[in-house]
Amino acid sequence: MPLQAIETRRLYRQIADQLREAIERGEFPAGTRLPPERDLAAQLGVSRPSVREALIALEVEGRVEVRMGSGIYVREPDAAGARAALHEAESPLETIRARQLIEGELAAYAALHMKRAQLTGLREAIALMEDEARHGQVPTGGDRLFHTRIAEASDNSVLLRLVGELFDERRNPLFEQLGNHFENPRSWAIAIAEHRAVLEAIAQQSPQAAREAMALHLANSHERFMASWPAEAPPKAPRRPRSTA
Incomplete structure (x- = not known):
């Protein structure tokens, strides 16, 4: 039975459901390689980012395995539980787009209203990111501090809470798995440089x-x-700091 086109814009969960059902029907037996993302996107009538997230969801569930430089292969199902954990996970890529809309305006507002002490706080946040990266950690502590301190300049508690909540979606299992594949010391060095550019524009x-x-x-x-799936395993990802919650 062919995959059915998704007629309206759906979240990654609906795409993952269709692919999971196709696997369970035996259309993609264990050990076989799934079609490339672009082919799946065309067949399903959805965007490639949505397919990327659906495949990551199935990987978190243990239904597929990403083999660098080879493709995505169907696995025998793991123990139940991961699917339930994913039910409430927001789309990482949609979350980033939402942040882009909101935080661009907050940065513009901060450029007009941020005080000298608050600029010092932004510099401290970048220094924390650099220190975390230097010690082999994913520098999300300084990253979160940077973005929330820009939101603080708005003097709006609702916006501050919203920015914090959107950033904290990084902790959901889809976001973490994407990070495991595509984040590494080089990508974080580039991101830190981008933070400096934001700081400089606000300071000016x-x-x-x-x-x-x-x-x-x-x-x-x-x-x-x-990005394209790496042709080989990327450098070992920095150690994620333990939660203190």
Whole structure:
């Protein structure tokens, strides 16, 4: 039975459901390679980013395996539980797009209203990112601090909470698995440089430059997660700090 085109815009969960059902019907037996992302996107009538997230969801569930330089292969199902954990996970790539819309304007506002002490706080956040990266950690502590301190300049508790909540979607299993594949010391070094560009634009009190620098940073973040699957295993990802919660 062929895959059915998705007529309206759906989340990755609906795409993953169709692929999972096709696997369970035996259309893609264990050990076989799935069609490339672009082919699946065309057959399903959806965007390639949505297919990427669906495949990552199936990988988290243990239904497929990503083999670098070879493709994505069907696995025998693992123990139940991962699917339930994914039910509430937001789309990582849609989250980044939402942040791009909101945080570009917040950066522009900060360029006009941020005080000197708050600029010092942004510099401290970047220094924390650099320190975390230098010690082999994923520098999300400094990253979160940077983005929330820009939101603080708005003096709007709702916007501050929203920016924090959107950033914290990085902890969902889809986001973490994407990071395992596509984040590495080089990508984080580039991201830190992008943060510096945002800081410089805010310090120069240029709202347009700040808006563009933030939008570019988040657009690049989106594209880093949409890069081609590496031809070989990437450098070992930095150690993720343990949660203190």
